[in-house]
Amino acid sequence: MRFKEIIGQAEIKHQLIKSVKESRVSHAQLFLSPPGSGAILLAIAYAQFINCTDKLDDDSCGVCTSCRKYAKYIHPDLHFSYPFFTSKDVKTSTDVIEEWRDMLLEEPYFDLDFWRSKLNSENKQININIAECHDIIKRLSHKAFEADTKVLIMWLPEYLDKEGNALLKIIEEPPPKTLFILVAQNLDQILPTILSRTQLLKIPGLPNHEIEQYLMDKALLNSQQAIEYSFLADGNLLEAKRLLEETEPEHAKYFIDWLRLSNSGDYLSLINFSETLAGMGREPQKNFLKYGISFLRECGLIMNDALVLVKLPPYSLEVARNFSKKVLNQPMLEALVTELEKAHYHVERNANPKILFLDVSLQLVNIIKFKNIPLGTQYI
Template sequence: MQFKDIVGQQEIKQQLIQTVTENRMSHAQLFLSPEGSGSLALAIAYAQYINCLDKSDTDSCGVCSSCRKYERYIHPDLHFSYPFFASKDVRVATDVLDEWRTMLLEDPYVNLDLWRSRLNAENKQANINIAECHDIIKKLSFKAFEAETKVLIIWLPEFLEKEGNSLLKIIEEPTPHTLFVLVAHNQEQILSTLLSRTQIVKIPKLPSATVVEHLCTHYNLDRDIAATYSFLADGNLIEAKSMVIHQQNDNAVLFSEWLRMGYGNKVPDLISFVEQAAGWGRENQKNFLKYGISFLRECSLLLSGAEALVKLPENVLETAKKLSEKVLDLTMAEAIIEVLEQAHYHIERNANPKILFLDVSLQLVKIIKFKTLPKGTQYIYN
């Protein structure tokens, strides 16, 4: 993978290239980023650049023998470690290396849910176990096979529990020309002993404009639709791509209409909507509810007088303003958000969608029309 294949992150790319050209690479680095920002792809492109035989000032060449092996993730001096679901047939990460490579070849923007879907995970918990730690130590104790630098990329070191302490010595005193790159999303869940031995590289979430441009270019989307997906994904390119693949609805129109049905106490229309929503499929239902939560949070900013902080696409902003002026108030918005969050939780756990959307629709009527809030909420009348 080359830097040019990675969406956005120009400053980080240049920073990583400079560490190589100026010969000031730390041997243990932690790429810390929100999910969907491209941190794993950056780690791979960084490793490829380091070992490229004909690198330029801006990228690896992509055609030398080293780059060609990196492009297929088969370079003998490129090692991966990642969470997996242990079984009698799977003891260490290399036991599912083929599945890992296949996933990266299709798209290096991945998360744990996508990885889980590749494996027969059942109800097992993902982790990086002690057997994997010992396998890492064994692999890195050998000299580099053909590259100048051996690279180990540990994806999601948050799944290294106390067993990760067995890696401290090799991280502190690695064999010559060894690079560790840890790719993480949650700093608080990483062993403090590991954190203290790495140089942190903070990778920001992708700007909305960058996500919009990518969706328009690669999926031929209308810019307004791409802007809606970008807003909902909040810089997470994995989430935005998933919406493109699964989305069939104009959530902005549907959600505002749903609120108006609740305000008008239009029960026959609500029942018709429930029938429609029940046939969307789980991913579309989740995206719809997630959109509603995000939309109402932006409405809450409008209701609080903080319009400058609102991130809604232009084509949706006017709708949000009208709803905020004529239908919603702050306490009402907060109450509906609570109901939608509970509904999203239950949809993820395979609740009956027809029953769930009917229940939520009736709660909308109670909250918006009759100003009856969930238990424990105090309503402040306008």
Template structure:
């Protein structure tokens, strides 16, 4: 994994390269990010750059013996730790190392759902247990086999259980030429004793422009499609890919038309919409609802006079301005967002889609036509 393989994050790449050039590599680092920002790939590319035999000013060479092994995740001085699902056959992370490598070779933009699906874990509880902590200490006590630096990349240290205290000493006083990189999503879920021993690098969300360019280049989307998907993904490349995989609807037009039907009180039109929405499939239904939530939040910014913060694509922005001027007000937007969030919650839990979208449509008419914003409404799909 080279820096050039990672989408966007140019400032972070330059910062990491500079730490190597100036020999300012902290022995314990925490890459803090959101899902889909590329933090895991950055950690791997950083480790590869450190151990590259012919590094350039901007990246590892990709061709030396060290880089070739890093590209396949088989370098003897590169170690991974990650949450796993313990069983009689799986005691520590290395017991599912082949599955981990296979996943990374396909894609380093992964989240816990991706990993769970790879292991067919269903509803099992994942963690990084005490046995894994002891295995880490054992592996890092050995001298480096080939590279100058042994590297341990721990993905999602939030899943460490109480055995994490066993790692504190080795993280604070590691063997010579040892680097810990923790890749996390939730700082508040990491043990404070562990957090205090690391240098934090915050990895921002990907920009809409970076995701849009990626979708146009890799998935041959039109600029309009790519702009809509990047807006909905909100900096998460995993989400953007999921939208490309599952998307079958023009959410921008569909959602605007749905709001107009609610404004007109067009019950017959709503019934036709409900039949159509019920046929989309669960992922597309969730995408539609997520789009609606994001769209209305942008409308709320327009209604609040914060036009400069709105990041809708141009054509969709024009629709949002018209709806905000002629249909919506802030309490109405907030009420509809609450309805959509609740509907998304129930779709994820396999609610009957026809009943659900009928109920939400009726609530939409009630909210828009009668400006009624009831709290704690009893829904017919509960």
């Protein structure tokens, strides 16, 4: 994996390359990032750059023996650790390393659900167990086979329970030329003893324009579709790819029409509109409701004069501004979000879509037109 193969993250790439050139590579680093941002790819590209035998100015060469092995994730001095399901045949992560490599080659912007789908769960809990910790210590105690630096990349150290304390000594005092990179998503769930021994690097989600460009280049979407999908994906490239498979376009138009019909109280049109929504597939219905929730939360930012944080695409931003200033108030916003989240919950559980969307439409009329706010509504 070379830096140039990773979408966006130019500032982070520059920072990592600079640390190698200036010989300021900390032996234990924590990459903290949201899902779908490419953090683990950055960790692999960083390790590849460190061990490349013919470095370019801004990337690894991609053709030396080390780079070719890194490209297939088979370099003998590149080690991985990750959550997995234990069984009589699977005791440590190396027992499912082929599944891990295949997944990286298939979909490098993966998440935990995607990884789970590649494994046989047998109704067990996924974690990083004590046997894995002992295996890590054993692997790193050996001398490097080929590279100058041995690298261990641990994905989701949040799944290390207290057994992770077994790694403290080797993280704090590793063998010479050993690099630990932990790639995490939730800082609060990492053992404090491990957290205190690592250098933190925060990696942001991908900006909307990067995802938009990817969708236009790779999926051949037009600019309006790419803007809508990137807004829904919220910095997660894997989510954007899923939306391509599951979502019907023009959610923004449909949702704005739904709000306008609810505000007008045109019941016959609402019944017809509910039939249209009910005719969508289950995944498009879920993503339509997800778009609505995101749209309303952006309206909440507008209501609180936080326009600089709003990520709505231009063609729906003006509608959101008018709706926020002329129609919405905070209790209404909270009630609307709650109704859509309840609807999303029921769609997931195979509720009758005709009944569900007609009921939600009537609830929207009650909230928007008649200001009938359900008691106990909470904004989530």
